Amino acid sequence: MTVVAVDAMGGDNAPYEIVKGAVDAINSSKDLSVKLVGIKSSVEEELAKFTYDKDRITVVEATEVIETSEHPVKAISRKKDSSLVVALRLVRDKEADAFVSAGNSGAILAGGLGIVGRIKGVERPAFGAIFPTRKGATLLVDSGANVDVRSSHIVQFAKMGTVYMKHVVGIENPTVGIVNIGAEEEKGNALVKECFPLLKECSEINFTGSVEARDIPEGNTDIIVCDGFVGNVILKLYEGLAKTLIDIIKEGLMSTFVSKIGAALALPALKGTIKTFDATKYGGAPVLGLKGLVVKCHGSAKSVEIKNALDQCMAFVAADINGKIEQNLILEKNEEKES
Amino acid sequence: MTVVAVDAMGGDNAPYEIVKGAVDAINSSKDLSVKLVGIKSSVEEELAKFTYDKDRITVVEATEVIETSEHPVKAISRKKDSSLVVALRLVRDKEADAFVSAGNSGAILAGGLGIVGRIKGVERPAFGAIFPTRKGATLLVDSGANVDVRSSHIVQFAKMGTVYMKHVVGIENPTVGIVNIGAEEEKGNALVKECFPLLKECSEINFTGSVEARDIPEGNTDIIVCDGFVGNVILKLYEGLAKTLIDIIKEGLMSTFVSKIGAALALPALKGTIKTFDATKYGGAPVLGLKGLVVKCHGSAKSVEIKNALDQCMAFVAADINGKIEQNLILEKNEEKES
Numbered sequence: 001m002t003v004v005a006v007d008a009m010g011g012d013n014a015p016y017e018i019v020k021g022a023v024d025a026i027n028s029s030k031d032l033s034v035k036l037v038g039i040k041s042s043v044e045e046e047l048a049k050f051t052y053d054k055d056r057i058t059v060v061e062a063t064e065v066i067e068t069s070e071h072p073v074k075a076i077s078r079k080k081d082s083s084l085v086v087a088l089r090l091v092r093d094k095e096a097d098a099f100v101s102a103g104n105s106g107a108i109l110a111g112g113l114g115i116v117g118r119i120k121g122v123e124r125p126a127f128g129a130i131f132p133t134r135k136g137a138t139l140l141v142d143s144g145a146n147v148d149v150r151s152s153h154i155v156q157f158a159k160m161g162t163v164y165m166k167h168v169v170g171i172e173n174p175t176v177g178i179v180n181i182g183a184e185e186e187k188g189n190a191l192v193k194e195c196f197p198l199l200k201e202c203s204e205i206n207f208t209g210s211v212e213a214r215d216i217p218e219g220n221t222d223i224i225v226c227d228g229f230v231g232n233v234i235l236k237l238y239e240g241l242a243k244t245l246i247d248i249i250k251e252g253l254m255s256t257f258v259s260k261i262g263a264a265l266a267l268p269a270l271k272g273t274i275k276t277f278d279a280t281k282y283g284g285a286p287v288l289g290l291k292g293l294v295v296k297c298h299g300s301a302k303s304v305e306i307k308n309a310l311d312q313c314m315a316f317v318a319a320d321i322n323g324k325i326e327q328n329l330i331l332e333k334n335e336e337k338e339s
Numbered sequence: 340m341t342v343v344a345v346d347a348m349g350g351d352n353a354p355y356e357i358v359k360g361a362v363d364a365i366n367s368s369k370d371l372s373v374k375l376v377g378i379k380s381s382v383e384e385e386l387a388k389f390t391y392d393k394d395r396i397t398v399v400e401a402t403e404v405i406e407t408s409e410h411p412v413k414a415i416s417r418k419k420d421s422s423l424v425v426a427l428r429l430v431r432d433k434e435a436d437a438f439v440s441a442g443n444s445g446a447i448l449a450g451g452l453g454i455v456g457r458i459k460g461v462e463r464p465a466f467g468a469i470f471p472t473r474k475g476a477t478l479l480v481d482s483g484a485n486v487d488v489r490s491s492h493i494v495q496f497a498k499m500g501t502v503y504m505k506h507v508v509g510i511e512n513p514t515v516g517i518v519n520i521g522a523e524e525e526k527g528n529a530l531v532k533e534c535f536p537l538l539k540e541c542s543e544i545n546f547t548g549s550v551e552a553r554d555i556p557e558g559n560t561d562i563i564v565c566d567g568f569v570g571n572v573i574l575k576l577y578e579g580l581a582k583t584l585i586d587i588i589k590e591g592l593m594s595t596f597v598s599k600i601g602a603a604l605a606l607p608a609l610k611g612t613i614k615t616f617d618a619t620k621y622g623g624a625p626v627l628g629l630k631g632l633v634v635k636c637h638g639s640a641k642s643v644e645i646k647n648a649l650d651q652c653m654a655f656v657a658a659d660i661n662g663k664i665e666q667n668l669i670l671e672k673n674e675e676k677e678s
Contacts, residue, residue: 069523134583144520147528181483181571184408189486189568213572214579229528232520233552233569237576240553244473245584245616252612253605262604266591269598273591277584 001033002314005087005096008038009065010103012300015039018102019046021306026052028307032314035060035096037087062086068299072106076114084108088115091292098293098313100284102301109145112287112294119322121329124153125289126228127296128164129235130282133219139165141225143285144232151194154178154225158205160288160325161223167319168312173206174222179230180210191227199225204328242277283309286316289325293317340372341653344426344435347377348404349442351639354378357441358385360645365391367646371653374399374435376426401425407638411445415453423447427454430631437632437652439623441640448484451626451633458661460668463492464628465567466635467503468574469621472558478504478513480564482624483571490533493517493564497544499627499664500562506658507651512545513561518569519549530566538564543667581616622648625655628664632656 006022008015015038022034033056036043040061047057064082066075076085084103088111090096099116101108109125118125126142141157142149158176165174178195180188185196187210199207211224216234226234253263275281283305284297293316295309345361347354354377361373372395375382379400386396403421405414415424423442427450429435438455440447448464457464465481480496481488497515504513517534519527524535526549538546550560555573565573592602614620622644623636632655634648 071525134587147520179572181486181568181575186410189566192568212579213575216576217580217583227528229520229531230569230572233518234572234576236520236552237555237573238580241556241577241580242584243553244556245581248473248612248615249588249609252609255608255612259605259608262601262606262608265601266598266605267601269594269601270588270591273587273594276587 001031002098002317003033003035003096004098004100004310004313005035005037005060005090006306006310007083007087007099007101007103008036008043009062009083010101011297012102013302014102015042015046017301017303018306019043020050021301021303022057022310023047023050023052024303024307025310026056029311029314032056032310034058034310035087035090037062037090038083039063039065060086060090066104066107068104070104070107072104072110075104075107076111084111085115088112088294091294092116097317098295100295100297100306100309100313102297102299102306105144105296108294108296109287112290116290116292116294119289119291119326119329122160122289122325123156124149125287126153126157126160127231127285128161128288129231129285130169131235131238132277132282133217135219137169137282138216138219138221139169139223140231140235141223141288142228142231143235144228145287146228147232148229149191149227151191151198154191154195154227155198155202156289156329157225158199158202158207158223159328161225162205163324163328164286164288164321165222167321167324168315171222175208176205176223176225177208177211177221179224179226179234180212183210183212185209246274281308283312286312291322293322340370341437341656342372342374342435343437343439343649343652344374344376344399344429345645345649346422346426346438346440346442347375347382348401348422349440350636351441352641353441354381354385356640356642357645358382359389359642360640361396361649362386362389362391363642363646364649365395368650368653371395371649373397373649374426374429376401376429377422378402378404399425399429405443405446407443409443409446411443411449414443414446415450423450424454427451427633430633431455436656437634439634439636439645439648439652441636441638441645444483444635447633447635448626451629455629455631455633458628458630458665458668461499461628461664462495463488464626465492465496465499466570466624467500467627468570468624469508470574470577471616471621472556474558476508476621477555477558477560478508478562479570479574480562480627481567481570482574483567484626485567487568488530488566490530490537493530493534493566494537494541495628495668496564497538497541497546497562498667500564501544502663502667503625503627503660504561506660506663507654510561514547515544515562515564516547516550516560518563518565518573519551522549522551524548585613620647622651625651630661632661
């Protein structure tokens with residue numbers, strides 16, 4: 001049984017969509033139990049709308065809510081009884097195996113670091129976002145946790161991402177590329193140039209070189225690494241542009257009488273195609289490198305994304321990703337001492 | 340009469356598409372004259388296929404070609420008789436008002452700096468790429484010339500971009516935003532945080548704050564500034580994702596018998612919509628901050644992009660952008676001396 005603490009108050013559509021996502025996940029899997037953390041009366045009001053196994057959803061009271069606009073570190077230290085902080089404490093105290101939130105990203109990260117803590121050997125935990133590509137999906141690390149990084153951090157992102165893609169997504173020997181502005185090794189900014197030889201030398205990853213941004217949507221590389229500023233720009237632009245393009249195509253289809261008839265005939269087939277580019281199906285972005293599993297969903301997450309994030313948690317816990325990251329990085333420390 | 344030196348050998352589709360683009364531009368405007376620079380026999384062979392005003396296209400011999408894979412600075416200094424170097428000398432010697440190339444970006448930049456030279460006061464010339472958005476078009480500076488920059492460079496990018504959008508594109512008081520990972524001023528990496536107050540204080544630009552990557556496709560900001568690494572990632576991802584999405588939508592439309600009929604009815608309307616997102620219609624990316632006009636087209640440019648770049652050159656020369664950038668930046672120098 002995987003126990004997940006869910007921040008019932010986090011995100012633009014809380015608590016309704018969050019509660020609905022938790023109920024949907026419970027109803028689709030017998031191996032899951034959810035602790036909905038938040039203002040009890042609000043959460044229970046939403047819960048009353050659904051039918052589910054009452055033994056596997058409990059409500060944990062938290063009287064405060066951290067807003068998206070709040071300063072992350074200040075919010076964590078001031079709002080000790082917020083849904084986010086209370087839920088993270090459940091993970092720290094092993095009362096939950098994982099935490100899912102669509103709330104303030106910075107606060108999730110700061111709380112994860114401060115309350116759950118880093119795995120020994122991990123310098124900087126990072127967001128690992130999975131996004132859809134033509135060939136399937138790619139993991140982007142760091143997708144926004146660390147905006148100013150050193151090359152050693154990037155190498156760890158590559159290692160943590162490799163463990164994740166291998167054990168959660170099930171890709172044998174996943175490829176790793178670094179986001180760059182050209183294919184050649186001598187291209188790039190100072191950071192990329194510094195990372196390149198380190199990634200090439202690293203025996204625990206399958207490094208395949210530079211990935212130009214134009215090739216990202218094709219999905220030829222399983223894991224792409226970069227600093228969190230560039231990663232966040234990639235992720236947000238990806239989502240924003242996909243949305244805008246699909247919107248204007250829909251508008252185009254609806255623009256004339258004849259095109260509307262065409263659209264009615266074409267849409268069933270088109271929907272399947274567009275769905276392959278739906279980011280919500282991958283659930284949230286785990287914070288890789290923490291001692292517990294912390295998953296961040298989009299602020300705009302609806303129930304389907306919350307449900308998918310909960311499914312992802314079960315796979316993550318079953319694969320013991322944190323244990324594997326720890327092992328991997330502790331091994332390295334020993335090697336360093338020996339050499 | 341605007342005289343443009345065109346690198347007939349640069350790009351994946353040279354010389355045919357380059358020559359065709361030049362002919363198309365000549366045939367559509369009486370105020371343009373083109374010097375096609377390259378291996379004379381090859382260029383003349385292509386030219387022979389077209390009908391055009393022979394007084395306004397001349398061929399200038401250059402015996403060498405700089406390949407896309409070559410090291411930019413080395414290529415410029417070794418291949419003195421390459422089409423790129425010979426054409427840039429025409430601009431330096433005022434025998435041409437502008438230079439257009441689909442060749443090696445780094446070599447165009449290095450040659451622009453070394454042969455044409457920087458405008459006094461400009462610290463770092465930058466690529467200014469225009470790309471399509473839902474509301475029209477946005478100028479991205481720097482889209483790839485300078486991968487490691489200081490905050491003072493970003494402020495100059497904003498000023499040069501403002502002059503360009505005002506005088507070439509004709510937008511009164513264009514808005515400027517900085518690429519960031521959140522809307523709030525305290526968000527961002529070290530560089531962005533340093534730039535923010537400088538951009539706010541700058542009286543010559545209409546700074547409106549942060550632009551999150553997800554909002555870029557909507558086109559609410561006329562000019563977006565960032566370092567050349569981030570800018571290149573944005574531009575390339577934008578182009579790559581738009582292409583991939585349009586491809587998979589086409590595949591979706593062709594996937595079933597019924598959808599094919601639908602597609603046949605919907606496509607005429609859809610084509611117009613997709614065309615609004617066609618990057619080639621804006622021609623190339625000018626190098627802002629040089630003493631002459633140097634325009635870089637995509638390596639994959641076809642004739643239509645070359646023609647559009649030539650049209651853009653006429654607007655640029657007519658508006659005397661370089662003179663205006665110089666004026667703007669020299670004014671600033673005087674202010675600094677006075678204060």
